Amino acid sequence: MLLSDLKVGDKAEVTGLLVESGVRRRILDMGLVKGVRFKVLRVAPLGDPIEIVFKGVYLTLRKNEAAGVQVEKTGEVGDGRPMGNQRSRWRFGS
Template sequence: MRLSELKVGDKGEVTAVKAESAVRRRIMDMGLIKGTRFKVLRVAPLGDPMEIFFKGLHLAMRKNEADGIVVRKVVEGAECVPCPAAKQLFGGLEVLNE
């Protein structure tokens, strides 16, 4: 999923930055790197620009920049707990929603 696909109030985590080299470097220099969690604060009516909040920063970016950032949506209230069977068979975790 791309950052540009998220809506106001959505929270996410960066999984990759795949923008063009100059844009990629600028985004990563600001601290928006793999593993960074953020919240979408505002999106203009046509989706350009959008404002996100992370690490105490407010960042506005254009849609084409947000298209180059791959994210996963973070769902509040979900927690990961070890599942003995899954861990033994697959080395994985089971996700429980409260």
């Protein structure tokens, strides 16, 4: 599945990049690497651009850039699952 196919509220994990080297480097530099989980926040009415959030970063991609990002869908809006592998770092009483 491609990032450009996701809808608002969908959660996914990056599995690969299928874009030319210049765009690939830019996407990797922004932190969108294999294994990163994100959520689709907004999609413009005509589908371009797409805004996602991951690790506290809000990133807007053009549709042609998003079409080069392979993803695996991990959830939908309202499913009650957290976006990433979020575990509590603080344990009280130990």
